[in-house]
Amino acid sequence: METYLQSRITDALLKVGVEQDNLPEIKIETPRVASHGDAATNVAMTLASVLRKNPRQIAQDIIDNLELDSQKITAAEIAGPGFINFRYSENYLYEQLHSLLESGDKYGETEDFKGLRVLVEFVSANPTGPLTVGHGRNAVLGDTVARLLEWSGADVDREYYFNNAGRQMRVLGQSVQARYHQLFGEKTELPDGGYEGEYIQDIAKQLADEYGESLLQEAGEEVFRQKAERAIFEEIGRTLERMNIKMDSFFNEHTLYEDGSIDRTVQAIREKGYAYDKDGAVWFKTTEFGKDQDTVLIKSSGEPTYRLPDIAYHVHKLERGYDLCLDVFGADHIDTYPDVKKGVEVLGYDASKIDVLVYQFVTLVKDGKPFKMSTRKANFVTLDELMDEVGEDVTRFFFLMRSPNTHLEFDISTAKEAGEKNPVFYLQYAHARIQSILRKVKEVSNDAWQMPAKEELNLLQHETEKALIKKLLAFPGAITAAAVSREPHKLITYLNELASAFTSFYHDCRILGESTGLMVARASLAHATATVLANGLTILGIEAPDRM
């Protein structure tokens, strides 16, 4: 419909005398106030200064030259300072509703990103401990944006990037080793900066159960590191599964060393003249890109900083042929992103294919106060603990509810309320309620719901019915908007409006007890609403229950 209006308006503009080269971009938007119509454009106003004419006059000229199909649009009128408002015909609504019903669980899919190969890299927590609440927002955002892109036609892979070498992991191994020795009565201290979480003791205990005392002979921490890594990855895998997240691949940073990518990357940056040696370290000339200081690529110890493998990794992604590499990470990592892009660019790759979704931090709140759920000495709350406390659906929903670039206050008191206050249930309840009605319809008519003919939908004449249809038709656009801006909360806002439009309809129009024709038409409308709710919840990774 949008493209239809755009082409009609373009034709009218040409007739009015606007030159081909001066055609403005024609924006079609949905007015905030329903009384303003179903679609509107502001072209007349944007043209006012160019044509040096009164915008309302321009609008009138455009309307006079518009050739609209009355089967689709019934009215085009001037309003306010020069908006042109359009109204959809009933026929158009019924036609669209009918095709929605035909699409069923595919309704909402578009081809906006058709053919685009996307790699979403997210979570990417190193296996040093269980996933925390902070990782939770990352995981859910990444997965949901991936789903949004998939619904928009993109070909999406999900990847988890990790590093199982380096100092952090050695300390992890040492920590487990220390706990293991303690289990057998030895007074071994945790290493400096060791991991204090209770899970370290759990892993040590597993090892004791499995191997008895035999590991006491181990001199180094390597065995413990390996065991810890495996145990932690298993737990992370279970957590992700619980959250409805399935990775396509896990990428080990180590492979970049093995295949020589790291060395080649440094070499290439040197050759381009963007790297130099100083104080035994290798530096990246980030000052040339407007930074205050140059940054270190390889420490004087010979170990690279994370920037170098990050650059090599992104080159690797691009070489795999992705058109879009989307990284999801927290606000604390934002500073590395320009360096990586510049590095990739210096190496001759198209850095514009790399995009980043940055999210702000999460604060847990309970009864109005910052809340620490964990009694463990380690200073974090795990995702599993959170899900145990409030449930999987609520967890996903709360992480998605807000715009990624504002701080998220996760109110556990609200999340735990199974009822009125909890916004997740509003959507699920609407779905369950519709299913309940449809079950009753089936009893009455002794027949399952069937696809109605288009004409049968003509009985939907009530204002709340038409408002609901219009809301349903906005679903694909809502997905696209959320996918383009990578903001899943836009979809939630839409679904809330949809559920609200449904309850207005439910309040004003009965389904059972009406004549057969009207009952069929309304049941179809309810069915369509349930379909859209279910599709929307699927994208959010949340259940759409049939009963509550």
Place this chain on the structure above:
RNA sequence: GCGCCCGUAGCUCAACCGGAUAGAGCAAUUGCCUUCUAAGCAAUAGGUUUCAGGUUCGAGUCCUGACGGGCGUACCA
């Protein structure tokens, strides 16, 4: 100091890359269950969009400057 994000109703947040009368939920007040799920609906109240300038037909949105909060600014990841 510098960079990024944020500042909207008592609280938590929306506002479709500059549009028409700034909207939801929670909290408050009131009304609605012998008819399809009241986990709901309807209504009332709540705002100088932190402040001061600027840009233009038009600003919560863009620019400048204050003020306030978060995160960075490592030879940590």
